[in-house]
Amino acid sequence: MSFPATHPSVDKKSGKTCPVTGESHEYQPPATGDARSVCPAINTMANHGYIRRDGKKISPYAIYRGLKACYGLSTPLAIVLTTGGWLLIKRLGRINLFELGLHNGVEHDASVVHADCPSGQKDAPVAIEPKLVDEFASEIVKTASASVGRELAEAEVVVTGHDIVRTRIRREKLSKPLDAMHAEIARGEMAIILGVWQKTVEGKEGVPLPWMRTWLGTERLPEGWSPDHVQTLRDVVKRSGAMRAEMKKIKDGEGETGKSQ
Ligand code: HEM
Numbered sequence: 040m041s042f043p044a045t046h047p048s049v050d051k052k053s054g055k056t057c058p059v060t061g062e063s064h065e066y067q068p069p070a071t072g073d074a075r076s077v078c079p080a081i082n083t084m085a086n087h088g089y090i091r092r093d094g095k096k097i098s099p100y101a102i103y104r105g106l107k108a109c110y111g112l113s114t115p116l117a118i119v120l121t122t123g124g125w126l127l128i129k130r131l132g133r134i135n136l137f138e139l140g141l142h143n144g145v146e147h148d149a150s151v152v153h154a155d156c157p158s159g160q161k162d163a164p165v166a167i168e169p170k171l172v173d174e175f176a177s178e179i180v181k182t183a184s185a186s187v188g189r190e191l192a193e194a195e196v197v198v199t200g201h202d203i204v205r206t207r208i209r210r211e212k213l214s215k216p217l218d219a220m221h222a223e224i225a226r227g228e229m230a231i232i233l234g235v236w237q238k239t240v241e242g243k244e245g246v247p248l249p250w251m252r253t254w255l256g257t258e259r260l261p262e263g264w265s266p267d268h269v270q271t272l273r274d275v276v277k278r279s280g281a282m283r284a285e286m287k288k289i290k291d292g293e294g295e296t297g298k299s300q
Contacts (some may be wrong), residue, residue, distance in 0.1 A: 053095070055088040063088050066237045066259050075258075077135035077153055077163050082234070082258040084109045085136065092262040094136035095286055097261045099125050110235050111266025119272060120231075137165055147221035151175055151206060151229075152255045155214050172256040175206060176248060197245025200278055223279065226286075228281065230278035234263075234270045 051079060052058050052073060057065035064087045069075050075093035081102065085094045089105035099121045099122045106117040106174040109184045125131070140146050140163040142156040149155070156163035182195045182205065207225060211217060217225065221268070236246040250261040 043266060048087050052092045055091065057088060067092060069094065070145060070256070073077050074135040074137050075165050076138075077140040077165055078228075079152070079167075079227075079258050080106075080110065081139065083254060086258050087260055089272070096133045101291070109155060109260075109266075110231075111268060111270050112231075112235075113269050113271045116231075116270060116275060117274040135269045137162060140165060143221070147217055147225060149210040149217055149225065150205075151160060151210060167256060167258075170257065172203060172252060175255065176252050177205065178209065179248060193248045196248040197242070198248055198251050199234070199243075199245040200230075200282050201244075201285065203233065204282050204289065207282070208286060208289060217285050223283070226279045226282045227275060230275045230282065233272065233278055234274045235266070236264075 052067075052070055056063050057067045059067060061063070066086055068086060069082075069092075071277070073085070073092065075085065076094070078212065081090070082094075084090045084105040085092055087109065089109040090097055090101045092096050093224055102119045102124070103121045106112045106120060107114070111185075112120070126200075128134070128138060128141045130138060139269075140156075142161060142163050146156065146163045146186075150163075152167050152175065153166055154164050154166075154171075179198055179202045180191055180193055182202065184191045203226070207222075211225075213248050233246055236250055237244060238247070240247060242276075247261070249266075253261065
């Protein structure tokens with residue numbers, strides 16, 4: 040079938056099915072013109088067809104359903120995240136994914152793998168910074184290696200809540216201070232994925248570092264993974280609370296050291 044020259048381009052990637060293989064949850068990176076967000080979890084859902092692959096005209100209900108199907112989130116957790124997200128960006132109805140990046144909506148400075156929003160700009164950059172992904176992984180490997188007294192490979196390392204605490208402190212030192220709500224959001228984002236993926240690797244509990252690197256760096260699910268439990272809001276609150284307490288303890292300790300010098 041041919042269209043007149045004035046016909047808008049036909050987006051073959053709007054559906055949930057992979058345009059290359061025809062399968063529904065195959066990974067397919069975004070194509071030119073597709074919309075993506077500042078959130079690795081949501082972009083991963085688009086890349087795997089849990090929401091429209093073009094990232095456009097996305098309803099809150101589509102995100103809610105996607106979060107449950109893709110990550111196994113409980114109904115209350117999926118509702119809180121979705122309604123909270125839409126309220127903070129002050130939108131109703133369908134959005135293009137880049138709209139989630141409204142600065143100081145959900146979006147905040149001191150992200151793990153994204154640059155801060157340039158001053159005067161309304162939306163934060165969506166681009167993943169490969170250097171920040173490498174830094175995230177190498178700092179965690181360094182700490183894990185020091186704790187066992189030998190050089191570990193990334194494949195041997197798991198990411199724990201303590202690693203996220205150190206990461207958050209490292210990143211927050213480089214930006215303007217976050218307000219309490221955005222600091223809480225920043226911990227919560229990571230608490231969710233720790234809960235979704237946590238497993239025991241050689242006696243140590245955490246998320247395999249290669250899974251985190253792939254997800255943060257290429258917005259792709261671990262090969263062959265599917266949810267094996269329901270991830271609850273209560274678990275996320277508990278993890279975030281533990282991280283908040285540990286961050287406070289470390290920062291208070293740093294303050295004391297500063298005073299005594
Ligand atoms: C399974 C559920 C989710 C997980 C695991 C998750 C995880 C994450 C992580 C780890 C980041 C930080 C990226 C970075 O620091 O570079 C992030 C950022 C973000 N997420 Fe999500 N997210 C989830 C759901 C959502 C939902 C439902 C929304 C909104 C409707 C949302 C909106 C955002 C936004 C706006 C950011 C940018 C925050 C920043 O400035 O770093 N996320 N998310």
